[in-house]
Amino acid sequence: MPTRFKHSCSAILTLSLLTACASSPPKNATARIDSQSKFYQQLASTPLPSHLPIPVKGISADQLTDTWGNARSHGRSHEGIDILSKRGTPVYSTTDGIVSRISSYGAGGNAITVVGYALSQHYYAHLEGFGKYRIGDTVKVGDTLGYVGSTGNATTTHLHYGIYLSPNRTAVNPYPYLR
Template sequence: QGIKRHGLTDTWGASRSSGRTHEGIDILAPRGTKVFSATEGLVADLRNNNLGGKVVWIMGPAGTWHYYAHLDDHKRGLSVGDYVKKGDLIGYVGNTGNARHTAPHLHYGLYLQGKGRGAVNPYPYLR
């Protein structure tokens, strides 16, 4: 919410811990800022893990997978199997998971070959 396209920074491919590269972009925003779905689709997974913290996976059109990570919280009542439209509230910006020592931000990833497979740079799609 409130982040303009021209305010996005392309952080795709930046180096990360353990020799990884960044498979997405980071969108800086104050903690608690509303996160809206970039696509229509089905909520395929809601979980809390060490890397992404609180995350939402949405399976979108044509088998695209959309990954929202480091959330402070999911939207209350959001459940696996829910259908969301582009622009629907899905969570709130935070710094959970391996981002706990960084400024609050949303990590957004886009995958074209299945959940967590075939990462592509989401920056051009959001710009």
């Protein structure tokens, strides 16, 4: 295959991927999940626990810092907490749930969202890599979702962890849940 043709195909493929990834993701990620499934109904009817396990291997509650609400670029507020750890450290699910989204673009970089109890959305961002799960898969507390990284707009290796409550995807501070 001529080199010029290979470069043209590569450029077209790259442009196609960028175009496909450039569209805004849906705000309600649960739309991809079968809302009639028994497990989904169980999640919907079970309240969000007041205590959740820390999602990063080897991190204890006294190592957490409440970064909720801190100022971010473009006038934004921080809708989660940052948990510092070494690159490649396993990231665990804090809830039983269903993987509703896996993405590799935007400010969060490599990120995965799990719909959990009370249809809360648990967002894990800046991952170095992903675990074995795909959209629609069920996960249990403690399952490895990915690995700590610095993708997206991260300036150091850490996990950004956020919780959003249904029905309006309202962000809540995860720090009290992890204490």
